[in-house]
Amino acid sequence: MRRGSSKKAPSSSSSSNSSPMDLFRSATGKAATKELERIDQLYYTYANESSGMIDPEGIEYLCSDLEVEHTDVRILMLAWKMQAEKQGYFTLEEWRKGLKALRADTIVKLKKALPELENEVRRPSNYVDFYSYAFRYCLTEEKQKSIDIESICELLELVLGSQYHQQVDMFIQYLKTQIDYKVINMDQWMGFYRFCNEISFPDFNNYDEELAWPLILDNFVEWVKSKQS
Incomplete structure (x- = not known):
């Protein structure tokens, strides 16, 4: 009996010496581990067995x-949240980063998180970064620095169409009819976002071509004015 008592004593002492904070940290650590396990389990539901990555087919699922739809802007926003580097692919590390931030360890939670994610991206402090990311995400070749006009038109409609419908619609018309530009670079891409934010449209009252606007925007303004006259 004494041996039994002496064996139980250290356990009792150890338990009594554990502070509430220690117990909280232990419980929190276990919960975080379980959450990560569920996030990983969800990842492998969609990952390709041979590559270990979520590929375009997995993203469709x-x-x-x-x-x-796979063309829904919220999927691009999800890629932004993960900081995914390769278009159409998610790595486990990227998946963990995004879903932990969204606190989504099941498909139901991820679905519920999409509206909150959209609100987060739409904040002005985040949107410039998202807009820039959208361009970089579409650079699919090594050392690629520009994107073809057809793809740019689709991307503009996706990321800016709902906010600046008139400007985007008119700019897409211009891009499809002009013959001077085959591709768009990052400077031109970011310049158009600044243009939408700062310039009165469609009268261009505050547009000053003497300022540092990309030449393509000077040409765009001239094109619109010629159509108006």
């Missing part, structure tokens, strides 16, 4: 479960 993911979109189906989220009940959104």
